[in-house]
Amino acid sequence: MGSSRDDASAEKREAVEIEWQFDALDLRPVERWLATLPTLSIEDDAQRTITALARTPRRLVDTYLDTDDWRMAAAGFVVRTRRRGRQDEITLKDTRAAEDSGLRKRLEVTEILPDAGVGALSPGGPVGRRVHAIAGRHPLREILQVRTRRRPFALRVGGEDAAEIALDETMIVVGNGQRPMQLRRVEVEVLPQWLSALEPIVAQLRSSCGLQPAMLSKFEAGLLAVGVEVPGPTDLGTTAITPETTMGELAYAVLRRQLAVLRQKEPGTRLGEDAEDLHDMRVATRRLRAALSLFDDVLPVRARLYRQELGWLAAVLGDVRDLDVQTEGLVEMTAAVAGWGTLLAGPDHPLAGLSALLGRERDAARTEMLVALDSARWDRLWHGLSTLVQQGPLRRSVATRLPAAISVPDLVEAHHGAVVKAARRAKKSGAAADFHRLRIRCKRLRYALEFSSELYEGRTSRYVRQLTGLQDQLGLLQDAEVAAARLVDLATGEAHLPPATIFVMGGVAAHHRGDMARLLHRLPKKVSRVGGREWQDLKATMERRRSQAADALARARRVLRAVPAPVVAPVPGVTPLAAPAVLGQGE
Secondary structure: OOOHHHHHHHHHHHOEEEEEEEEOOOOHHHHHHHHOHHHOEEOOOOOEEEEEEEOOOEEEEEEEEEOOOOHHHHOOEEEEEEEEOOEEEEEEEEOOOOOOOOEEEEEEEEEEOOOOOHHHOOOOOHHHHHHHHHHOOOOOEEEEEEEEEEEEEEEEEOOEEEEEEEEEEEEEOOOOOOOOEEEEEEEEEEOHHHHHHHHHHHHHHHHHHOOEEOOOOHHHHHHHHHOOOOOOOOOOOOOOOOOOOEHHHHHHHHHHHHHHHHHHOHHHHHHOOOHHHHHHHHHHHHHHHHHHHHOHHHOOOOHHHHHHHHHHHHHHHHHHHHHHHHHHHHHHHHHHOOOOHHHHOOOOOOOHHHHHHHHHHHHHHHHHHHHHHOOHHHHHHHHHHHHHHHHOOOOOOHHHHOEHHHHHHHHHHHHHHHHHHHHHHHHHHOOHHHHHHHHHHHHHHHHHHHHOHHHHOOOOHHHHHHHHHHHHHHHHHHHHHHHHHHHHHHHHOOOOOOHHHHHHHHHHHHHHHHHHHHHHHHHHHHHHHHHOHHHHHHHHHHHHHHHHHHHHHHHHHHOOOOOOOOOOOOOOOOOOOOOOOOOOOOO
């Protein structure tokens, strides 16, 4: 009952490269050390002898690739093509940093490069799938070329290959008539099962031959040599918030924080190997929409258009996220039917068809999502939002310059009033739809408090925790309702699932309905707390801070700048009047 994401995760676990990399001033000491290996042994029960077997030297030409805007590097990957025999291969590695010992544990996947080049890579291969997802419609181009003369040695323990030691002499052509950069490297790639056994042997190699852990990969060293720097995240502006922050500064700091998360999580969302990246990106779109609504009075009019467009993006991401949640729910469904005996005794599990169906729907939703993220519409939205926050608050707006501590309480209380009203309605009706409406309003109130928490030096956290607890319970109710409705739709739709599968789905749907009934019974008591002591304490804190900010603003307005008396040229025969007093002091 696996999905494409499960298959990718399994592939990722199996494709981990474990390798020490060392810089060497001279490779001859390593050659002499390898010649003495028959005298070494691993101290275990078998006392196995270690030997090194020289293999055929190779000349490698590695070409590193990325898009013009460095999408692969931003996602934490490096892509390399290499000629091997009569065929070119393409390899993708992640860029996790080396440990202090020089050990690197990172993803490494390889496939044959089509004759037509990188542009002809299939999206079904381990490299092609990731390149298509991350780079999208942006083609890969050559970034760097590295030439290496490699002398490999097979490291054998008791006649079994356990590792490979490669002595590399590498040249990086810098261009412009400059001398090429040269590296001497010793790389020890070990099979996972031999890592702990060979670690002391590698430590002896390092100490005996004067090797130093290589903190930079060849790709990183090459970029340094040619003077190319991978660009960092876009500078969106300051995100600092203090108790003295103005309303405009608060609005833009919040927008910049959430926009940074949106961009940061895009590569992982595209890749699709960790569902949390998609979840975090979707939450960032929600928070951005909430912030654009909350701070509408201090933002340009065009910000309302961005809020609508973020709704489109949230819907696209939500389609995939909902299927992720449903797929994860299969684990609970499997556990729920584990004791159903004879129903599960056949060759096919009754949930296998449902799992396959959800997997196909998720793949289709991901395809639509990638099309959206590759579209000009998403490019316009990102550039519009980033330009907006880089421009900063409106300078001529009085509301923008007002201290946030004066304006925020009214916004928070308006959202709290909406929560109280929705809570009363939900308690009276007991309807799931009304509790869902309450959940949305609780979320908006929580966002408003989280956005402004630094104005109150974290004193909003106590009420936010209470609000989050209620929201979680309301979320469970919504999840149970959606899951039950989804199962009914699948069972009665055009999926043509086996009778055993439909029977199991009916039982699980009934289980979800039972959860809903229990939650609906408990929720009215929890809902009553939204206006309790925690809220009253928070409201008092906001009012004290508002009074302080208002007093400080009034004092600033009372102190006027001293204006010097005008200089008047004397008129013959006219006695000058006394100079007027300077205003401002004590007025």
